[in-house]
Amino acid sequence: SYDLIQPPSVSVSPGQTASITCSGDKLGNKFVCWYQQKPGQSPVLVIYQDNRRPSGIPERFSGSNSGNTATLTISGTQAMDEADYYCQAWDSSTVVFGGGTKLTVL
Amino acid sequence: QVTLKESGPVLVKPTETLTLTCTVSGFSLSNPRMGVSWIRQPPGRALEWLAHLFSNDEKCYRTSLESRLTISKDISKSQVVLTMTNMDAVDTATYYCARMGGVTEDAFDIWGQGTMVTVSS
Numbered sequence: 723s724y725d726l727i728q729p730p731s732v733s734v735s736p737g738q739t740a741s742i743t744c745s746g747d748k749l750g751n752k753f754v755c756w757y758q759q760k761p762g763q764s765p766v767l768v769i770y771q772d773n774r775r776p777s778g779i780p781e782r783f784s785g786s787n788s789g790n791t792a793t794l795t796i797s798g799t800q801a802m803d804e805a806d807y808y809c810q811a812w813d814s815s816t817v818v819f820g821g822g823t824k825l826t827v828l
Numbered sequence: 829q830v831t832l833k834e835s836g837p838v839l840v841k842p843t844e845t846l847t848l849t850c851t852v853s854g855f856s857l858s859n860p861r862m863g864v865s866w867i868r869q870p871p872g873r874a875l876e877w878l879a880h881l882f883s884n885d886e887k888c889y890r891t892s893l894e895s896r897l898t899i900s901k902d903i904s905k906s907q908v909v910l911t912m913t914n915m916d917a918v919d920t921a922t923y924y925c926a927r928m929g930g931v932t933e934d935a936f937d938i939w940g941q942g943t944m945v946t947v948s949s
Contacts, residue, residue, distance in 0.1 A: 723891060755935035757875075764924060764942055765875065770935035777931075808875050812934060815888045817865060817877035 724813035726820035733826045740796040742823045744809030747790060752811045754792040756785060759806045759822075768807075769794060801827050830854035832864070832925050832940035839946050840915050850908040850925030850940060857903045859883055862929040864908040865936065866899065868921040876921075880928070881908055915947045 727745045734740035757765035769785035782797045804827045809820040836848035865880040879899040926936035
């Protein structure tokens with residue numbers, strides 16, 4: 723089976739840049755998307771097709787994907803960005819989610 | 829406005845079969861661009877994809893659970909149904925349905941609110 727590996731946690735100071743990675747074999751050959759999930763809420767799509775933002779998602783959210791690693795970058799991180807973040811990709815007609823990264827803004 | 833809403837039992841007993849319904853509005857399940865997945869999340873844990881139903885009725889399942897899962901749709905009722913047999917305590921989770929195929933193509937752009945299912949005798 724195909725695995726997507728994320729760091730369990732990332733910490734960032736307000737106003738700084740947060741980077742969350744997602745690693746998988748030849749991941750750069752697949753489209754990656756990212757979801758934000760706050761406690762008690764459903765996930766929200768923040769990045770799709772590696773680096774595209776859905777309508778309504780702030781410009782401070784951006785993404786990249788190359789080689790074996792995709793990265794979600796949050797520039798000028800705000801307290802409201804504190805949440806769990808999940809990467810996702812398709813592999814062999816199945817959907818794969820990463821294990822999630824808890825972003826702490828402190 | 830596009831919405832998805834999950835419904836089903838709150839509590840099921842071990843070995844029973846779970847049937848969950850996702851009722852959609854704001855789009856048609858017959859739209860060739862659209863598909864719906866079921867995704868679950870055990871308490872305090874990560875998202876876990878279960879099954880996907882494409883508009884052409886093609887289905888795909890999580891390999892490790894394929895023998896227990898069936899996904900189907902009723903276009904006239906705008907519903908996608910997931911059945912999972914032989915439920916166990918480890919299946920306790922919040923179950924979400926989510927749409928794929930809008931502007932964001934192969935990403936889940938709209939999610940339901942989720943429904944919590946507890947497996948216990």
